[in-house]
Amino acid sequence: MSMHSAPGIRLLPNAITVLAMCAGLSAVQFALNGQLTGAIAAVAVAAVLDGLDGRIARMLDATSKMGAELDSLSDAMSFGVAPALTLYAWQLQDNRVGWVVSLIFAVCMVLRLARFNTLLDDAEQPPYAKEFFVGVPAPAAGLLGLLPIVLTAHFGYPGWWANQNVVMVWMVLVAALMVSRVPTLSLKTVKVPPRAAAPLLVLVALLAAGIIMFPLISLAIAMVIYLLHIPYAVYRHNWLAKHPEAWSAPPRERRAIRRRTQRRLGLRPPLRRSVAGAARRVRLPRRHSHPDGPRRSWRRLELRRSRNDGPRR
Template structure:
């Protein structure tokens, strides 16, 4: 039921875009993304997972985050011409390819445990919200270079490239917050809630920027784990402790080496 609601929400974005209500169109895609995060968790919580549910989830994602955003961009900022249609097709196809690869990787049973902590490429909901960033800029700031056909086309292709890439990105369901950071996280959640009520488009821009900025960290983290098979089955918190210990040891060695170099020594 939640997956069907996500599908209806994402596809309704096209209706509101055709009616030139772009703010609501963005909200519909955002609601579909939230429902997509909830459906699997609730199904596992209620012990209601099924093969049909998994297939339905992929089909709904293809429409909500592939077809719907492509059509929204096409009828608004891609000028509804032939060149814009090609760009929209590139984006929609990238979402479908990404979902097909995700299903294939999920079916593999011999993958190391740490790979479940990373997505291969940008996931479909995040990719859709990144691709729709020019519409958020248009709604918030009006026309500008960010609404030109060239800029929107380039950004859409860039989003499609991130989606089909093999760049590792963090799976949010596996991110653990250290106890000492809980208070700061609650403050950020309160701030996000305030922005959602008062400046939702600004919040979308901030979230897009933060997501893009996290990618270098995810790449570095994944490479660190992949190069150390002894940590493949360790918990993320254990690996973070190991990395902190390694950095501290490296810092102590650097200080020790500097201490041996006295003024005037050769």
């Protein structure tokens, strides 16, 4: 029974990967027909399917070498070749430099995936490395590359963001982020404290409502927020590299280690704890205080007699 069911189980994740590749390449056909919204939706569907195939393969215990290679090939086509050809067919057809930039974008995506596959077999990485990607991952890079098209489809006209030079510079910047060593957070390993779970779920619901009602501008805002998180990811990566004691610690202990480090460096004032019901001592100013400072006592200087002193004889 299990021998007959094994091939079918292995086929499901690979079928999803092939569907993701077909969806990504369909973006080029939509761009050639001038359907910008369809091109964006095709790459977005490819990103969703790309996130599902690996998880389904692990749930069904159907991971294989062929599936990993097919997933890399699908990512290269869906998020490297497809966005590059989409941008070229949309705005760069009459520019020779535009074709060069499109090639750079696709080649950087392939190099990024090749490096990702080699890092999977690297046993010398520290434990905290699994919390980060090296560079911008493939689905995020593919959607970031299409940001000029997203803005044009939302506003209904090609603004300054659709200028050929702006589009080419943007593609080069995204390609550089793909092959860079800049750490970015891996959402699969992000953990939040229990008290923050409810607010984050509310934000997720608001994001889903925004995508349903205003899909294009919500996608653009999500991509901008993703770019803004990179400085925090760099800070967190550098902090973990300097604190080995926090590598295997749970989130609560990590926050405690970070607070102790900040106090040691003088970046955070120490917490003052008070006993419940205890009155705080308040220092009141002296009565008849002199504006220029504390007045000296005449008695202490022996220049004035005290009342108890009798008359001098």
